[in-house]
Amino acid sequence: MPGMVRLSLLLQLLLSLALSLVSFTTATGEDQFVYSGFSRSNLNLDGAATITPDGVLELTNHTVHIKGHAFYPTPWRFRKSPGEMVQSFSITFVFGMVPIYSDQCTDGMTFLISPTKDFSGAQTSQYLGLLNKTSDGKESNHIFAVEFDSSQNTEFNDIDDNHIGININSLTSNQSKSAAFYDDKIGMFKNLSLVSRKEMQVWVDYDGETTQINVTLAPIRVAKPSRPLLSATYNLSTVLEDPSYVGFSASTGPINSLYCVTGWSLGINRPAPLIDITKLPKLPHVGPKPRSKLLEIILPIATAIFIFIVGTTIILLVRRRMKYAEINEDWEAEFGPHRFSYKDLFHATDGFKNKNLLGQGGFGKVYKGLLPVSRLEVAVKRVSHESKQGMKEFVAEIVSIGHLRHRNLVHLLGYCRRKGELLLVYEYMSNGSLDKYLHCEEDKPTLNWAQRFQIIKGVAYGLFYLHERWEKVVIHRDIKASNVLLDSEMNGRLGDFGLASLYDHGTDPQTTHVVGTMGYLAPELARTVGSSGMTSSLSSGR
Ligand SMILES: Nc1ncnc2c1ncn2[C@@H]1O[C@H](COP(=O)(O)OP(=O)(O)O)[C@@H](O)[C@H]1O
Ligand SMILES: *[C@@H]1O[C@H](CO)[C@@H](O)[C@H](O)[C@H]1NC(C)=O
Ligand SMILES: *[C@@H]1O[C@H](CO)[C@@H](O)[C@H](O)[C@H]1NC(C)=O
Ligand SMILES: *[C@@H]1O[C@H](CO)[C@@H](O)[C@H](O)[C@H]1NC(C)=O
Ligand SMILES: *[C@@H]1O[C@H](CO)[C@@H](O)[C@H](O)[C@H]1NC(C)=O
Ligand SMILES: *[C@@H]1O[C@H](CO)[C@@H](O)[C@H](O)[C@H]1NC(C)=O
Ligand SMILES: *[C@@H]1O[C@H](CO)[C@@H](O)[C@H](O)[C@H]1NC(C)=O
Ligand SMILES: [Mg+2]
Secondary structure, three states: HHHHHHHHHHHHHHHHHHHHHHHHHHHHHEEEEEEOOOOOOOOEEEOOOOEEEOOEEEOOOOOOOEEEEEOEEEEEEEEOOOOOEEOOOOOOOOEEEEEOOOOOOOEEEEEEEEEOOOOOOOOOOHHHOOOOOOOOHHHHOOEEEEEEOOOOOOHHHOOOOOOOEEEOOOOOOEEEEOOOEEOOOOEEEOOOHHHHHHHHEEEEEEEOOEEEEEEEEEOOOOOOOOOEEEEEEHHHOOOOEEEEEEEEEEOOOEEEEEEEEEEEEEEEOOOOOOOOOOOOOOOOOOOOOOOOOHHHHHHHHHHHHHHHHHHHHHHHHHHHHHOOOOOHHHHHHHHHHOOOOHHHHHHHHHOOOOOHEEEEOOOOOEEEEEEEOOOOOEEEEEOOOOOOHHHHHHHHHHHHHHOOOOEEEOOOEEEEEEOOEEEEOOOOOOOOOOHHHHHHOOOOOOOOOHHHHHHHHHHHHHHHHHHOOOEEEEOOOOHHHHHHHHHOOEEEEEEEOHHHHHHHOOOOOOOOOOOOOOOOOEHHHEEHHHHHHOOEEEEEEO
16 A cells, blocks of 8 residues: 555654664763753752752752752763773862851762662761762772762761862772862962852863873862862772763751752763853852951941941930020910020021120120021120029010010010020111210210210100100119110110119019119119119009
């Protein structure tokens, strides 16, 4: 039947095609491999070994006394044909040891070539998941391994807890050295710490002719050093079976440790293909982070600076509060509009600087000021006032007098109260006080008669207003040249009315003494005041 013939022809064609494909892969692919990261790899894992999502081969997990293995899935022929000697081969891989809770790892890991993938009989801890007590040292193992040991076991003649060894069928190394790499730049070996949580690269090279085994170590991203760390001569033809598996083993002892591999390549009779270092996954971050020197220095300094800044800020804030602290009591609420904040007055007078000092009198110093918002020129009088008694009445009086409006009076704009002092804010009189003119101060011109007459009329108008035109009588009691102030038009204006009562409050109101400046008072006042009971500058009714 022609149909059957056609079908068998087609099958033949397919078969030959499949065969040619297989031979093609054998010719090009089967004497080398490379893994730059293990995600989507087909390694055979057992025990605790896992591959993380980002491609790190973790031979152990967070468990003590555990072992793990990873093998390339298919075995390799190390001889050209059965009975011949083992050919040259070279492998390289990138590994890292990650202590989990401390800066220590137990026990270690190996790269191995073995006739079997079944390591179920191998022991953990110092046996590295490679052998057990009975199999250790037996030639029947046919195992070649390179150990990376982070514990010192005297039973295997370990030199220290940070060594690399060439192991033949045994956990006792044929040759071992402390971890180090040859720095080509300085021409010397430099020590390395296996458990430093840093990746390192290893090259294992075997020369079939000379039977030399070189093991070379270097930190990652350092080119292969020109000198190997270990160099032994051992005829692997007497050790290895064909075919053999290549892979890794690792085991933990009493301390949690991760043994990781991130890249791996092999070449038989050719150099191992290059691992693409840039594609390697990062080692897992677990346990106490390695504290960098930088952090160790910066952290205390940063803490000190932080504490200093917080401290100074608090001190500054407290000082600022103290600096601008005021006393404000409930009863003052009704005088709210007349209240000035100390901060405003402080800034208005440039911090009560001497250059703003207008003069000093019996009550205290007077400063010129410029109010921040209203740009209004004011005169601020600082009166020290210790007594708390009678303060309410006094402030009430000042404020009520502050309501007086007359062009021959210096208006009181408001006040401010602090501990131990009272600040009174007046209109600023640009031409100062009359005494400056009368007592011939250099920069003041002498007043002519017309001016003097106008000033004296102003004082009279002011007094008349205080005595007659308001519903209460205000007795000035301190009329003197320095309390007669001159505005920009040289009009005389009375200042300090009502202030004399400062002396009254805080003392017993019944015992009255004469207030004001002696020599400026009506002489009979001294005689009459005691009996008349005129204790306040403000007396109601007439
Ligand atoms: N409102 C004001 N405008 C301009 N200068 C003033 C004002 N009030 C007071 N002064 C100046 O401050 C000085 C001190 O005033 P004061 O403390 O009342 O003391 P006294 O009146 O006893 O001299 C006055 O001599 C005057 O030159
Ligand atoms: C570690 O691996 C062992 C063996 O596979 C398993 O029994 C154990 O649960 C694993 N532990 C963790 C923390 O993953
Ligand atoms: C030791 O290992 C060998 C080889 O893997 C195995 O045959 C043997 O059973 C193991 N012995 C013990 C006590 O586990
Ligand atoms: C290493 O192997 C060589 C060759 O078999 C042997 O002569 C030598 O004694 C071994 N060294 C150790 C320390 O086992
Ligand atoms: C390197 O390590 C070896 C073995 O631990 C030690 O003897 C040597 O002093 C170390 N060298 C330096 C420079 O630390
Ligand atoms: C081992 O290292 C030595 C010294 O660098 C070198 O001469 C030799 O060729 C190396 N052998 C192998 C197998 O790489
Ligand atoms: C290595 O061993 C094999 C098999 O025993 C032998 O044929 C070969 O000559 C040996 N090679 C060397 C360099 O001794
Ligand atoms: Mg005055």
